[in-house]
Amino acid sequence: MMKMKFILLVFFVLHGSIIHGKDENRSDISQTKITVKPGSGTLQQAIRKAASIEGDVIIEMAGGEYRTDKTIEILPGNWHSLRIKSKKGEKVSVSGDKVIFLSKIRPVKDPVVLSRLQESVRGKVVEVDCKSVVETLANIRPSGFGRKSLPAWSELIVDTEPLHLSRWPNDSMVLIGRVDISGGPEDKQQGRLPVFHFQEERPGHWAHTDNMWIGGYFGHGYADDMIPVKSINMQDSTVHAGMFTTYQFFTGADFRRWFALNLLEEIDRAGEYVIDPDTRKFYFLPGDKKNIESPFDCFRESCYCCGKLQERDNRRYYD
DSSP states (O other): OOEEEEEOSOOEEESSEEEEEOSOOOSOOOEEEEEEOTTSOOHHHHHHHHHTOOEEEEEEEOSEEEEOSSOOOOOOOSEEEEEEEEOTTOOEEEEOOEEEEGGGEEEOOOHHHHHHSOGGGTTTOEEEEOTTTOSOOOOOOOEETTOOOEEOOOEEEETTEEOEEOEESSSOOEEOOOEEEOOOHHHHHHTOOOEEEOOOSGGGGOOOOTTOEEEEESSOTTOOEEEEEEEEETTTTEEEESSOOSSOOOOSSTTOEEEEESOGGGOOSTTEEEEETTTTEEEEOOOOSSOOSSTTTTOSSEEEEEOOOSSSOSOOEEO
16 A cells, blocks of 8 residues: 655664764774664664763664654763664665555645646645644744754655755746845844835735745845745735845845745646645645656655654754
């Protein structure tokens, strides 16, 4: 039976070694090997055991998948060095996924959602209901130059291939028009969020801006940023930001550009998805190398989705 999974942690595949050691050069150090097999114990248990052993400690992991629901920590121990390696010639993966069955993936029926989709993809976009799998979906978060590294938002992965948030324009950015409120130091003090004008016709098709985000180079050519949108005023063609950018908005240079993310109206390429954390649903367009006869043609093996844990642990991190 086909199935999909939620990957709920920092997922890694181990082909070589992870080495952690003390800065000493001694020839009289003993060596101890701890062998771990899938189902026989966790990697964290092996690391705790290693902490009480002196000398060089090697944790050798037999091939297979190791499940965990917490971040794996390496804390100081009695060992001189700790090496975590896969058994020669064997592939090791560590993950904390949960299974969600294909019965949770259905063609979109909600008339409001359908009305927002482009005609060319109606009947092809599917929704993934995650309510029975996770208590929350991690929403998109600010990301860019100068921002703190934080846990990633929930991501959809099909057949081991990460999908991407719906975007307009798909492969480029558009110029920032006149800036009414830059969001500079004085604006930050007064709480005046940035407002800028757009010149394109496409935003006029966006019926809702709930959980819409914008990215781009808002001020300086070295400082990319991504922030939420509070609203769009179609009357005067303005975008009202939902938070301050790292620096401030400027216009007048060719590199000062923006793009929109996470809009149902902009799902127009296979592999694009929208996340709705309020309903705990994903909407995405499956793909096929030839064409899409059915919404489920792309599910050849399994589908994965990175979700949010209640703890702050076990999630992929982005810069």
